[in-house]
Amino acid sequence: MFSSSQRQILRAISESGPLSRSALMSILGVSKGAMSGLVRDLIDRGILQETVPVYGSGRPSLLLDIHPNCALTLGVSLMQDPAPVVLTDLGGTIIAQATIPLSRDPATIATSIAKAVAQLLASNLEAKERLAGIGIALSGFVDETQSHCIQSTLLGWQNVPLAEMVAAHVEVPVYIENDAKAVAVSEKLFGETREVTNFSLVSFGDGIGCAHFIDGQLYRGNHGGAGEIAHLTIEPGGLPCRCGKRGCLDTVSSMHAIREAARAEGMVCEQLDDIEVQAATGNSTAIRILHRAGSALGLAIAHIIQLNDPGQILVTHDEHAFDGLFGTVMRQAIESNVLPQQAVQTNIRTLRVDHNVWARGAAAIAAHRFLVNPAGPY
Numbered sequence: 001m002f003s004s005s006q007r008q009i010l011r012a013i014s015e016s017g018p019l020s021r022s023a024l025m026s027i028l029g030v031s032k033g034a035m036s037g038l039v040r041d042l043i044d045r046g047i048l049q050e051t052v053p054v055y056g057s058g059r060p061s062l063l064l065d066i067h068p069n070c071a072l073t074l075g076v077s078l079m080q081d082p083a084p085v086v087l088t089d090l091g092g093t094i095i096a097q098a099t100i101p102l103s104r105d106p107a108t109i110a111t112s113i114a115k116a117v118a119q120l121l122a123s124n125l126e127a128k129e130r131l132a133g134i135g136i137a138l139s140g141f142v143d144e145t146q147s148h149c150i151q152s153t154l155l156g157w158q159n160v161p162l163a164e165m166v167a168a169h170v171e172v173p174v175y176i177e178n179d180a181k182a183v184a185v186s187e188k189l190f191g192e193t194r195e196v197t198n199f200s201l202v203s204f205g206d207g208i209g210c211a212h213f214i215d216g217q218l219y220r221g222n223h224g225g226a227g228e229i230a231h232l233t234i235e236p237g238g239l240p241c242r243c244g245k246r247g248c249l250d251t252v253s254s255m256h257a258i259r260e261a262a263r264a265e266g267m268v269c270e271q272l273d274d275i276e277v278q279a280a281t282g283n284s285t286a287i288r289i290l291h292r293a294g295s296a297l298g299l300a301i302a303h304i305i306q307l308n309d310p311g312q313i314l315v316t317h318d319e320h321a322f323d324g325l326f327g328t329v330m331r332q333a334i335e336s337n338v339l340p341q342q343a344v345q346t347n348i349r350t351l352r353v354d355h356n357v358w359a360r361g362a363a364a365i366a367a368h369r370f371l372v373n374p375a376g377p378y
Contacts, residue, residue: 003038005028005038006038006041006042008028009038009042009048010371011371011372012024012027012028013064013066014189014371015197016195017065017195018052019063020063020064021035021062024064039064045070046067046069046070047067048067049065049066049067050062050063051064067090068090069089070090070130071089071090071130072090072095072127072131073087073088073131073132073133073135073363073370074087074131074135074363074366075088075135075358075359075361075365076100076113076116076134076136076137076359076362077136077137077179077359077361078102078136078137078139079137079138079139080355081101081102082100082101083099083100083101083112084098084355085100085116086356086359086360086363090189090190090367090371092191092360092363094356094360095124096120096123097120097356098116098119099116100113100115104155104156106162109162110162110165110166110169111169113136113166113169114166117134117170132366132370133172133174133175133369134173134174135174135176135177135182135361135362135364135365135367135369136162136163136166136174136177136362137176137177137182137358137359137365138152138155138162138176138177138178139153139154139155139179139207139209140153140178141223141225141228142224143223144222146163147161147163147176148161149162150223150224153242153243154207162176163175173366173370174366175366177361178209178211178224179203179209179358180201180210180211181211181220181227182358182361182364182365183203183209183353183357183361184199184201184212184213184361185218185361185364185365185368187201187314188213188216188218189364189368193314196213196311197215197311198213198215198308198309198311198312199212199213199311199312199313199314200213200301200304200310200312201213201313201314202229202297202301202304202313202316203315203316203317204254204255204297204315204317204319204322205255205317205318206254206255207254208249209227209229210227210228210229211226212227212304212308214308229300230249230250231243231248231249231250232249232300233247233248234249234252234296234299234300235247235251235252238251239251239252239257249296252292252293252296253293253296253300255271257293258272258289261292262285262286262289265289271321272320272326273320276321276324277321279324279325290324290325291325291329294325294328294332294333295329295332298330298332298333298334298336298337299333299337301313301315301334301348302334302336305334305342305343306342309342309346311346312346312348312349313346313347313349315330315349316350316352317352318353318354318357320352331348334348
């Protein structure tokens with residue numbers, strides 16, 4: 001569908017945000033005439049659009065960006081029950097959505113996804129022709145081809161070829177991805193980190209996820225397992241983790257761990273807000289639980305900073321009270337456990353997300369593959 005030079009253009013824009021023709025000429029190393037022809041074809045096909053002008057010493061330059069309506073992608077999150085299914089444009093805007101029952105049986109999931117796809121496309125007649133791919137986000141390890149779930153403790157899966165199973169029912173490419181990596185791709189394509197070359201995303205919720213972008217590209221590691229900070233040993237000999245180890249970060253700092261620690265002390269805690277309110281009134285038990293959890297998460301993030309030296313850490317969460325004691329202690333632990341220079345230079349941001357974050361992230365995986373590299377690994 002695209003020439004190699006056109007894919008270079010799309011990759012450059014997806015990694016850096018809107019770019020001028022002159023900037024793209026420099027990146028691709030082509031002449032003005034060649035660039036003009038490449039860009040004109042992409043504009044005529046509705047793939048690129050001209051956006052705001054940039055003023056310099058000469059004539060103003062129009063920035064080129066990917067047209068959000070040039071294609072649609074579909075995302076499925078296997079992180080919730082019922083599992084959300086969303087149809088989005090290439091700007092991440094949700095056009096239509098549905099849900100399917102979550103199942104631990106791969107064949108049942110594949111059939112349910114196919115039915116949801118048919119349902120969403122039936123309600124939008126133009127969508128079928130514009131659907132470029134389907135992405136599926138799940139908790140666990142995904143192979144480098146984004147086709148097999150190597151292991152998911154949450155779903156009880158090992159070596160499940162889920163992408164192939166769904167693709168047998170539909171007529172578009174299907175990709176699967178770890179949940180945190182999917183959200184990181186979403187933020188890189190059309191979110192908070194679009195213009196950040198090196199960043200790490202940490203997702204805080206019932207579990208803790210992590211993903212890294214290095215030199216503008218998602219770093220997956222040799223086997224797709226890079227970024228699994230949830231299973232860093234943070235308290236040697238600590239509580240047993242669902243992964244089979246002890247003392248993992250997930251057993252200390254996740255919302256599930258905080259909730260369980262509070263309940264063990266006879267406290268009512270469904271959300272972070274509940275225990276934050278009790279800590280604010282001077283409840284020493286609530287304060288201790290939040291200090292332990294926030295310190296451990298901050299220490300893990302400090303290790304990321306020391307190892308990767310990212311330009312930004314983005315912590316995503318769906319909790320209201322993230323700016324309370326937990327968030328304060330987390331930031332203090334980061335500052336205390338990195339070299340002073342890095343503590344000043346690394347931008348730490350938090351971002352509250354909604355319940356569609358994983359499904360939207362899954363759709364972003366399919367969007368990126370459509371724009372940049374439909375055949376090979378990410």
